[in-house]
Amino acid sequence: MVKKVAWILIDGVGDIQIPEFDNRTPLEAADTPFLDALAECGMNGLMDPVETGLACGSDTAHLNLFGYDPRVYYRGRGAFESMGSGLDMEPGDIAFKSNFATLDPATNVVLLRRADRNFEEIGPILCAALNGIKLPNFPDVEVAVKYATEHRCAVRIRGPNLSDQITGTDPLVDNLPLIRSEAFDPANPAAVRTAAVVNELSAAIQAALTAHPINAARVQAGKNVANLVLLRGPGERLRVCRCHRVPSFAERHGGIRAFMIAPTAIIAGVGMTLGMDLIKVPGASGDYHSNYTAKAQAFCHALEGLPPLPAWRAEADEGPHQMGFLHLKGIDDSSHDGNPALKTALARATSRESNFSSPPGIETPALQRDRRELIERADRMLGLVLNRLQDGPHDVTVFVLGDHSTPCCVKDHSCEPVPVLVCPLASFKRRYRAVAALQLLSHTRDLPAAHYPPLPAAPDQAAESDRARHVLHHQLASWTDGVVRYGERYAHAGRLGRFPGSEIMRMVEAVLLD
Known part of the structure; x- marks a missing residue:
C-alpha cells in the first residue's frame, strides 16, 4: 500500500487551566471523541513549536515545523x-x-x-x-x-x-x-x-x-x-531553490510532494514559498464561519489522489501527493479575542444553549461552551476525515498538533508546549470498528446530522480466538502509550516525550521514506 501522511494542524489549540472549566484547559474540557480515539491508538507527546520558552508567531512556527529554521530563513511575515x-x-x-x-x-x-x-x-x-x-x-x-x-x-x-x-x-x-x-x-x-x-x-x-x-x-x-x-x-519574499535561497519542500525532504489547504493567507503564503501545492476550497474562509465539511471533503479527495473537484482552485500543478496539510484557524481567533461579546454572537448562531445575556467580562456556561464548541467542531471534522480514509486504499498515518499555545486569558501566543499525536489508521482500525447508528451534532451548522460519522465501536474481544487476541494486543502495544485523551496534560505522559518542532518532519520522513 502507498504510504500517506494526513497532517491536521489546529492553530492556537494549546491553552492553560481556566477556573471556570474546573481548572482544565479548553481542550481538556471539550468533548473530543475522535481526537481521544486517535490519542488512544497512537503515540503522544508535547512539542515546543520552535524552542522551549519562546512565544512564536504562526509563520515562524510553520517554517520550523516544515523543516526550515526561522533563524536562517525568516524575513518577516508580510511577504507570506x-x-x-x-x-x-x-x-x-x-x-x-x-x-x-x-x-x-x-x-x-x-x-x-x-x-x-x-x-x-x-x-x-x-x-x-x-x-x-x-x-x-x-x-x-x-x-x-x-x-x-x-x-x-x-x-x-x-x-x-x-x-x-x-x-x-x-x-x-x-x-x-x-x-x-x-x-x-x-x-x-x-x-x-x-x-x-x-x-x-x-x-x-x-x-x-x-x-x-x-x-x-x-x-x-x-x-x-x-x-x-x-x-x-x-x-521580502524568500526565493525557492532556483534562486539559490530556499530549497523547496520536496527537495528538502527526499522528494515528498505535499499539498496544503489553508485559507489563512499567511499560512498559504508559507506553503507557496516552499513550493507546496495550495488548494483553495469554497467556503473555507479561515475564520469562525469556515466550512469544515468542505475542507474535510477536499482534504480527503486530494490525499486519495482523485481528480480535482470543479470548484477547487489550485496554485500549482496537482498530482500524487504523499502528504496533505490541513490548517484550522478559528480556535486561535477565539483566544486572541478573549471577548465574551464576540463569543456570544457565535454561540447565538450555532448553539441551542444561547438564550442568555451577560454583562461584559462575565462568562456564562453558554459562553464557556462556545470556546469548547470550536474545538468540538474541529473534532467532528476529524471524524469525517477518519470515516473516509480508514477504508481507503492507502496506508495513512495521522498527525495532529498545534503551532503554538494561545491562552484565552492572555489573548496572545505564549510559550507553553502543545500536544501532539501520531497515529497510523491501521492501529485505529484494529481497535475500533464502524457502527451503524449515526450520532447527532445539532449545534454545528456545517456538519449535517445525516453526514456525521460514527465513532467506531471497540472490537468484540470475546469473539476473537486466544491467538488473535494475542496478536491484536501485540500490534496495539507497538504503537500505543497508555494515553487515552488528547490534551496538554495527557500528552505529558506519552512516549514521544517533549521535543522541538523541528523534529516533526523527521517523523514524517520516517513514516513516508523508511
Whole structure:
C-alpha cells in the first residue's frame, strides 16, 4: 500500500487551566471523541513549536515545523500574507501583514488594533479604494493593497532601493501610540528611505480611510471606524531553490510532494514559498464561519489522489501527493479575542444553549461552551476525515498538533508546549470498528446530522480466538502509550516525550521514506 501522511494542524489549540472549566484547559474540557480515539491508538507527546520558552508567531512556527529554521530563513511575515492573499511578489518588493484598526487622531493612539473581525463585505471595498494610492514624495513607489480575511489585508510596496530592515507601525497592544517606522540601521540608506515611504504611506491611508463613505456610515451606526491600516511584519519574499535561497519542500525532504489547504493567507503564503501545492476550497474562509465539511471533503479527495473537484482552485500543478496539510484557524481567533461579546454572537448562531445575556467580562456556561464548541467542531471534522480514509486504499498515518499555545486569558501566543499525536489508521482500525447508528451534532451548522460519522465501536474481544487476541494486543502495544485523551496534560505522559518542532518532519520522513 502507498504510504500517506494526513497532517491536521489546529492553530492556537494549546491553552492553560481556566477556573471556570474546573481548572482544565479548553481542550481538556471539550468533548473530543475522535481526537481521544486517535490519542488512544497512537503515540503522544508535547512539542515546543520552535524552542522551549519562546512565544512564536504562526509563520515562524510553520517554517520550523516544515523543516526550515526561522533563524536562517525568516524575513518577516508580510511577504507570506501578501502571497497568500494573491499579491505577486518580485525580488525587491516589501510587503506587510496588515490590520484595519481604529485610531484616535487627536492623540495618535491606536484604540483598537482590530477594528472589527466582520470585514468580509467592507474589507474588499476599502482595499480597492487604497489599492494604487499615490505617495507624492515617492512617485517611483507603487502600492498594492488586497483584502485577506476578517480584519486583515496585505500591503505591498514596489520600487527602487527598498529594504525590509525597518520597524512596522503596529504598537502590538491596544491604547498605545501609533509607531513611526524607523530603519534598524540609520547608516543603511535603503532602510532609511523605506521607513520614510512607510510613514508617508501610513498617513495617506489614514486620510483616505477617514474620508471614505463606509467609515462615515459606521460612525452613524455607532460602530468602530476603520481609519487606519497597521503595517506589520515588513518582509521580502524568500526565493525557492532556483534562486539559490530556499530549497523547496520536496527537495528538502527526499522528494515528498505535499499539498496544503489553508485559507489563512499567511499560512498559504508559507506553503507557496516552499513550493507546496495550495488548494483553495469554497467556503473555507479561515475564520469562525469556515466550512469544515468542505475542507474535510477536499482534504480527503486530494490525499486519495482523485481528480480535482470543479470548484477547487489550485496554485500549482496537482498530482500524487504523499502528504496533505490541513490548517484550522478559528480556535486561535477565539483566544486572541478573549471577548465574551464576540463569543456570544457565535454561540447565538450555532448553539441551542444561547438564550442568555451577560454583562461584559462575565462568562456564562453558554459562553464557556462556545470556546469548547470550536474545538468540538474541529473534532467532528476529524471524524469525517477518519470515516473516509480508514477504508481507503492507502496506508495513512495521522498527525495532529498545534503551532503554538494561545491562552484565552492572555489573548496572545505564549510559550507553553502543545500536544501532539501520531497515529497510523491501521492501529485505529484494529481497535475500533464502524457502527451503524449515526450520532447527532445539532449545534454545528456545517456538519449535517445525516453526514456525521460514527465513532467506531471497540472490537468484540470475546469473539476473537486466544491467538488473535494475542496478536491484536501485540500490534496495539507497538504503537500505543497508555494515553487515552488528547490534551496538554495527557500528552505529558506519552512516549514521544517533549521535543522541538523541528523534529516533526523527521517523523514524517520516517513514516513516508523508511
